[in-house]
Amino acid sequence: MRKSSKRKTMRLLDTIERLRAAGLRPTRQRAALAGLLGSEHRHISAESLHREAAKAGVPVSLATVYNTLHQFTEAGLLREVAISAGRSYFDTNTGDHQHFYCEESGELVDIPGNAIVVDGIPGPPKGTAIDRVDVVVRIRRN
């Protein structure tokens, strides 16, 4: 067994543990998708992940991709980012951070959470509490 193969196996075991810890049965599809999501921070859509899976030779249905993205989000493994109507984006970076968004390219770039400070938020409407503060800095090519 070569080194890279052994590394891959260990990553798979890790992934399976992480799924179990999240209360999700470690199925072939979930493990494969979790593997594709990987360790670096990424912004993906359901369709893009579905294409990626197909390209990687993992035949998983689009319905399962949607199910899995929502389950991962509920489990705190992903975060959903509302950027523009029409398409949902999921973020593998679940920590406190914000985004640059370029309408022209559709690209999403992280802004570290410790950089931005939002001040002066009024008390929320009676009977509600603040859940999260999302900042999207819309940028344009020049």
Place this chain on the structure above:
Amino acid sequence: MRKSSKRKTMRLLDTIERLRAAGLRPTRQRAALAGLLGSEHRHISAESLHREAAKAGVPVSLATVYNTLHQFTEAGLLREVAISAGRSYFDTNTGDHQHFYCEESGELVDIPGNAIVVDGIPGPPKGTAIDRVDVVVRIRRN
């Protein structure tokens, strides 16, 4: 001619002027929709405006509602608010301000622009400039 009728007529003339100023031909439909949007600040969707028009006895097609909302947005008479994938919201308040958003009720509440201060935004990616900073304060009923 009664007072209220005269007021309505003047508002209509105003609306027509404003459409002309925006470079839009003041058609029956555009004037009616602009009238419905009114002067108070509101958050609407295409479908909700379409229903409102129908209820007001103004038969305007859904396609025209979409066209008009986009044209008004382009002309700076409306602003599009990205809140959640799936439905577009338009805002008759085009000034600098932000929003509370309650996922449970779908309600959108204005936060005056002079209240919130966003600090520490990093320089935008090379070759781009900041267009707008959107803040959405997500709230939950408790």
Place this chain on the structure above:
DNA sequence: TCAACAGATTAGAACAATTCTAAAATGAAT
């Protein structure tokens, strides 16, 4: 080891929001 079953996956239908098409209507300019 394997039977049994709850939970997961799937193809495809259904759905909701939006956009497109191309034909008919209309505002503006003669």
Place this chain on the structure above:
DNA sequence: ATTCATTTTAGAATTGTTCTAATCTGTTGA
């Protein structure tokens, strides 16, 4: 009035997402 570019429209088409109900699979415990 006539003309013509612009606008409106009904309905089809497209897109992203969710639903359905049949099939499959991971887990459990004999």
